[in-house]
Amino acid sequence: MKTRSLKLLSAFCVSATLLTGCSSAEKKVPKVGVAQIVSHTSLNTIRDAFSDRMEELGYKDGETIEYDYADAAGQPSNLTSIMSQFSDEGSDVIVAIATPTAQAAANYADTIPVVFSAVSDPVGAGLVSSLEKPGGNITGTSDEVQVDQIIDLALQINPDLKTMGFLYNAGEANSVSNLEKAKAYCKEKNIELIEGTGKDMTELQSSASVLVEKVDAMFSPNDNTVASGFVALSKIAMDAGIPYYTGADSMVQDGGFATVGINYDELGHETANMVDEILKGKKAGDIPVKVFKDDLNIYVNKAYLEKLNITLPESIQNDDNLVMVGE
Numbered sequence: 001m002k003t004r005s006l007k008l009l010s011a012f013c014v015s016a017t018l019l020t021g022c023s024s025a026e027k028k029v030p031k032v033g034v035a036q037i038v039s040h041t042s043l044n045t046i047r048d049a050f051s052d053r054m055e056e057l058g059y060k061d062g063e064t065i066e067y068d069y070a071d072a073a074g075q076p077s078n079l080t081s082i083m084s085q086f087s088d089e090g091s092d093v094i095v096a097i098a099t100p101t102a103q104a105a106a107n108y109a110d111t112i113p114v115v116f117s118a119v120s121d122p123v124g125a126g127l128v129s130s131l132e133k134p135g136g137n138i139t140g141t142s143d144e145v146q147v148d149q150i151i152d153l154a155l156q157i158n159p160d161l162k163t164m165g166f167l168y169n170a171g172e173a174n175s176v177s178n179l180e181k182a183k184a185y186c187k188e189k190n191i192e193l194i195e196g197t198g199k200d201m202t203e204l205q206s207s208a209s210v211l212v213e214k215v216d217a218m219f220s221p222n223d224n225t226v227a228s229g230f231v232a233l234s235k236i237a238m239d240a241g242i243p244y245y246t247g248a249d250s251m252v253q254d255g256g257f258a259t260v261g262i263n264y265d266e267l268g269h270e271t272a273n274m275v276d277e278i279l280k281g282k283k284a285g286d287i288p289v290k291v292f293k294d295d296l297n298i299y300v301n302k303a304y305l306e307k308l309n310i311t312l313p314e315s316i317q318n319d320d321n322l323v324m325v326g327e
Contacts, residue, residue, distance in 0.1 A: 049268025116140030
């Protein structure tokens with residue numbers, strides 16, 4: 001009787017060990033789909049900073065997490081198939097970089113948590129009803145462009161500024177939103193705002209060439225079409241002796257004259273922090289949208305400054321938040 005009991009206990013222990021082993025082997029590695037509308041410095045910076053921060057948080061690609069990176073190559077129509085693929089492959093979270101990507105991902109938010117990044121106006125884009133309480137299954141980070149501060153910077157550098165060209169793709173919701181802000185603030189400051197649009201680089205270059213003949217300065221927000229070919233566009237402005245203000249520090253790195261804004265690495269890092277919270281059980285809709293609008297830096301392109309022979313006012317030169325790009 002005693003021997004039989006020991007045999008039964010031994011068999012039970014072996015079975016329990018096998019079951020535990022199977023359970024451990026079948027432990028699910030989280031899968032995160034990361035998509036962007038196009039490849040350019042701003043969005044690539046966010047993507048890379050996101051990956052770096054995730055690794056700092058303990059997620060090692062191929063071991064403790066699996067990523068599926070996708071680029072729509074500037075074609076919004078490609079986003080539909082990308083999001084469908086993420087869904088079919090069982091993504092646990094979708095990271096959507098830039099407004100068009102986030103709008104495509106939102107169609108899948110009923111079943112998959114979505115964390116967007118670099119959306120200038122999440123409410124206006126129809127992604128959330130409130131920044132503080134997004135609700136639903138979506139949240140993220142906003143690179144809201146501080147249009148008034150950028151125009152004020154332009155006025156500090158050139159108090160005689162009377163005309164400003166606004167170059168953008170009218171098909172991008174974030175750019176349209178920033179256009180309305182620019183119109184209102186320029187009217188308040190007695191600056192004439194002249195629009196230039198284009199749905200691709202050929203049209204944008206044509207519009208830029210026309211604008212530089214009419215304005216004292218140029219401005220583009222965080223427009224993905226503009227940013228994807230910004231090196232060529234900034235050259236048109238620089239060659240014409242026109243300072244070109246931008247909505248992002250990364251666009252200054254690509255040849256723009258100046259901006260007031262955040263470091264895009266911060267967007268990527270905070271996006272990763274949100275994904276980490278969700279993977280640990282928090283609901284996306286309970287995480288407030290993070291808007292970066294405080295403690296901003298002034299970014300000035302040194303080569304552009306020297307090319308146009310512009311001397312910055314002492315108030316800017318002595319600003320602790322001044323970052324000279326290219327030094």
